[in-house]
Amino acid sequence: MRRSVKTILLLIVLVVIGAAVLRLGHDYFMRTAYPLGYREIVEEEARAQGVDPALVYAVMKAESNFDPDATSHAGARGLMQITPDTFDWLQTKLREGVSYTADDLYTPRVNIRYGCKFLQILQDEYTEQVTALSAYNAGMGTVNRWLRDPSISEDGVELNRIPYPETERYVSAVLRNYQTYRELYEFDEIGGTFHG
Template sequence: MRMIKKRFVLPLFLLVIAALFFNSGWMAWVYPIGYKEEIREQSDSYGIDPFLIASIIRVETNFRPSKESRVGALGIMQLMPDTADWAIEQGKLPAATTERIKHEPDTNIRIGTWYLRNLSDQFGDNTLEVVAAYNAGPGNVKKWLEDGTWDGTLENVKNIPIGETRHYIQRVVYYYNQYTKVYETF
């Protein structure tokens, strides 16, 4: 009798745990999104998919502010100081010092999202080209597209001559897909 109970209790326990696991939103713990309000606000302002912004931040810094890369990129969206200064001037954005860009996520997200909007305008809203340009610069991506090195598709991302950019696109796409599965809305 005791053995029969164990046979039924363990599977029942595992079934209950599995039901809780799949219905409790646990995946949001695995794929958290920080700074949702700031992302949502800038997404609305510039017409950029909030999941794309979150995916780029996840790949760049995993939502940890105050980062500076070895090449000098700053803050949560890893903006190069020259790019940030250019975006502030072109976008008529509120002036920001490099310290603010590095340490204030809302400032960094505003400038980074404006820059994504600018790249989207340049690349006809082709998200993969925008992501590639965010990483490698718009000049490189335009050159690859014009000379036929890359056709702007995920299937041919292997043709991008910069390994870091190939990997970057794949990671952003991965997190974008995860976020859109885990979160019904932003």
């Protein structure tokens, strides 16, 4: 009888240890798949623009998977995939007294700074996150047309559907990434520091 109690206790201990090891392995895998790349820059720029750093990471993951040299078929560049035209426009909004060229979008600090600024502008313009992310991908002019179309937006604020399949996939990917980052990492507040 004593031997079977010891065996049962040993099995319980082994199951608990095994579960802990699996959990640690899962956390390690997820944090490797969803890294905090360019952490110092992201925290600084997200805080400066009042943008949730988890959203910045979610956009970078979807846009470039943290490749600072990424270039899209549409000519978007760098970590947060900003087009040269959008970059020129953003430079008029974030007056730094420096004139950057499109090649500067491959510099992580510049790209993240202007990507955070773009997210801040879009969040101020559109109260719904899906609408703001749609504008990040499809452009503000396109999204404004969608909002004026009652078959796409009943209230002119929220999109009932996203007409472009590419934009719909993009928004879904960013929202999934965002949820994953929020679950994996804790942070103080919007623009605050990640812990973990």
